[in-house]
Amino acid sequence: xxxxxxxxxxxxxxxxxxxxxxxxxxxxxxxxxxxxxxxxxxxxxxxxxxxxxxxxxxxxxxxxxxxxxxxxxxxxxxxxxxxxxxxxxxxxxxxxxxxxxxxxxxxxxxxxxxxxxxxxxxxxxxxxxxxxxxxxxxxxxxxxxxxxxxxxxxxxxxxxxxxxxxxxxxxxxxxxxxxxxxxxxxxxxxxxxxxxxxxxxxxxxxxxxxxxxxxxxxxxxxxxxxxxxxxxxxxxxxxxxxxxxxxxxxxxxxxxxxxxxxxxxxxxxxxxxxxxxxxxxxxxxxxxxxxxxxxxxxxxxxxxxxxxxxxxxxxxxxxxxxxxxxxxxxxxxxxxxxxxxxxxxxxxxxxxxxxxxxxxxxxxxxxxxxxxxxxxxxxxxxxxxxxxxxxxxxxxxxxxxxxxxxxxxxxxxxxxxxxxxxxxxxxxxxxxx
Numbered sequence: 001x002x003x004x005x006x007x008x009x010x011x012x013x014x015x016x017x018x019x020x021x022x023x024x025x026x027x028x029x030x031x032x033x034x035x036x037x038x039x040x041x042x043x044x045x046x047x048x049x050x051x052x053x054x055x056x057x058x059x060x061x062x063x064x065x066x067x068x069x070x071x072x073x074x075x076x077x078x079x080x081x082x083x084x085x086x087x088x089x090x091x092x093x094x095x096x097x098x099x100x101x102x103x104x105x106x107x108x109x110x111x112x113x114x115x116x117x118x119x120x121x122x123x124x125x126x127x128x129x130x131x132x133x134x135x136x137x138x139x140x141x142x143x144x145x146x147x148x149x150x151x152x153x154x155x156x157x158x159x160x161x162x163x164x165x166x167x168x169x170x171x172x173x174x175x176x177x178x179x180x181x182x183x184x185x186x187x188x189x190x191x192x193x194x195x196x197x198x199x200x201x202x203x204x205x206x207x208x209x210x211x212x213x214x215x216x217x218x219x220x221x222x223x224x225x226x227x228x229x230x231x232x233x234x235x236x237x238x239x240x241x242x243x244x245x246x247x248x249x250x251x252x253x254x255x256x257x258x259x260x261x262x263x264x265x266x267x268x269x270x271x272x273x274x275x276x277x278x279x280x281x282x283x284x285x286x287x288x289x290x291x292x293x294x295x296x297x298x299x300x301x302x303x304x305x306x307x308x309x310x311x312x313x314x315x316x317x318x319x320x321x322x323x324x325x326x327x328x329x330x331x332x333x334x335x336x337x338x339x340x341x342x343x344x345x346x347x348x349x350x351x352x353x354x355x356x357x358x359x360x361x362x363x364x365x366x367x368x369x370x371x372x373x374x375x376x377x378x379x380x381x382x383x384x385x386x387x388x389x390x391x392x393x394x395x396x397x398x399x400x401x402x403x404x405x406x407x408x409x410x411x412x413x414x415x416x417x418x419x420x421x422x423x424x425x426x427x428x429x430x431x432x433x
Contacts, residue, residue, distance in 0.1 A: 004096035011275030012102030014301025022309035032075035101273040105240035114210025119218035142232040149238030169200040242277040274300035334387040335374025365397035381409035
C-alpha cells in the first residue's frame with residue numbers, strides 16, 4: 001500500500017509517524033514549503049533571534065530514513081482520484097493507493113486594492129518568514145509596518161517587529177481587540193497591554209487600499225477614515241482559510257474546507273483530509289467545523305492513521321482548549337467562554353482582574369444549574385487534566401472556584417491570587433436578602 005500525504009505540517013507528519021508504527025506501508029510526504037517538518041508556532045522566535053530554523057525541527061535528518069518515510073519537495077497542482085494520481089507543477093506525476101490531504105491554511109485576502117504588491121504579506125509559511133527578513137530586517141529598511149487584522153497572528157507579528165524596534169500601526173476593525181472571541185474585560189486588558197508596548201492600536205478601523213511606490217512596493221495604506229499611513233510593510237493577518245484551491249474540479253467535495261465525515265473520509269474512497277484544511281460535515285458539539293489549531297491537527301493525524309491501518313476510529317477531539325501568548329501575557333482557555341454578543345441566555349460570567357498585575361480570570365457557568373461551562377485565564381497557568389476532568393464530570397462553578405488551587409500550574413513560589421478570586425466569587429454570588 002502506498003500512502004501519499006500532501007503537506008508536512010503537524011497533521012501530515014503525525015499521520016505518517018502513526019501509519020509507520022502500525023504498518024509496513026510505503027509512505028510519501030509531499031510539500032512545497034520545506035524539506036523537513038518544523039514547528040510552525042516557532043517561526044516568530046526565529047525572527048526574534050531566540051531560535052535557529054534547525055532548532056525548530058523536532059526530528060533529526062536521520063529520522064526520515066530510519067522510519068522509511070520518503071519526502072518529495074514539490075507543489076501538487078491537480079488531484080485525479082479516478083486514476084489515483086497526482087500531477088505536480090514541475091510535470092512529475094505520482095500514483096497512490098491512499099491519499100491524505102493535510103494542506104493547511106493560507107492567509108485571507110479580501111480583495112483590497114494593492115494586496116498583491118511587494119511588501120504585503122501574511123505570516124503563515126516559512127516563505128513568509130523569508131519575506132519578512134527581506135522587507136523588514138531592521139528599522140532603517142522598514143521605517144513603519146501596518147498590520148491589518150486583530151487576531152493571534154497579528155499580535156505575534158506585532159511582537160516580532162517591535163523586537164527589532166520597528167514602529168507598528170495595528171488596524172483592528174472591531175471596537176476592542178479580539179472581542180469576537182474574548183469577553184469584554186479580557187479584551188480591554190489586552191488593548192491596554194498592546195499600547196503599553198508602544199504599538200499604535202487603531203480600533204474600529206478598516207483597510208481601504210494599499211498604495212504603491214514607483215517600483216511596485218507598498219508605500220502606504222489608506223484607511224476607511226480617510227487617513228493615509230506611510231509604511232514599508234503591510235501584514236495581512238485577518239485570519240486564514242483552508243488551502244484547497246488546487247482541489248477544485250477534482251470531484252472532492254469542498255465548502256470552506258474539504259468536507260469530511262467523523263472518520264475524516266472525503267466523498268472519494270481512499271481520500272482523507274486532516275488538519276486545517278478539513279471541514280466536518282456534521283458539527284461536533286459547539287466546535288467550529290474548521291479548526292486551525294495545532295493540537296487538533298495532531299489528533300486528526302493519529303485518528304486517520306488508525307482508520308487507514310484497519311482500526312476504524314472516529315475523530316473525537318473532546319473538550320475545547322487552547323493557549324496563546326499576547327506579548328507578555330499567557331492565555332489559556334478550557335471549555336466554552338463566549339463574548340457577550342455570543343452568549344446564550346443561560347450563560348453567566350464571573351470575571352476577576354488583579355488590581356495591579358495583568359492577571360485575570362473569567363469563569364462561564366449556567367445561570368440556572370450552576371454547571372461549569374468554561375474558563376479563561378490570563379497570566380495564570382492551569383493544569384489541562386484537571387480542567388478537562390471537571391468538564392467531563394459536570395462539576396459546578398462553585399466547585400471549580402473552591403478547588404481552583406488544584407488546577408494551578410504556576411511555579412511553587414509564585415504568589416497565587418486564589419484567595420482573592422474566591423472572595424470575589426463569593427461576593428458576587430452571595431444571596432440577596
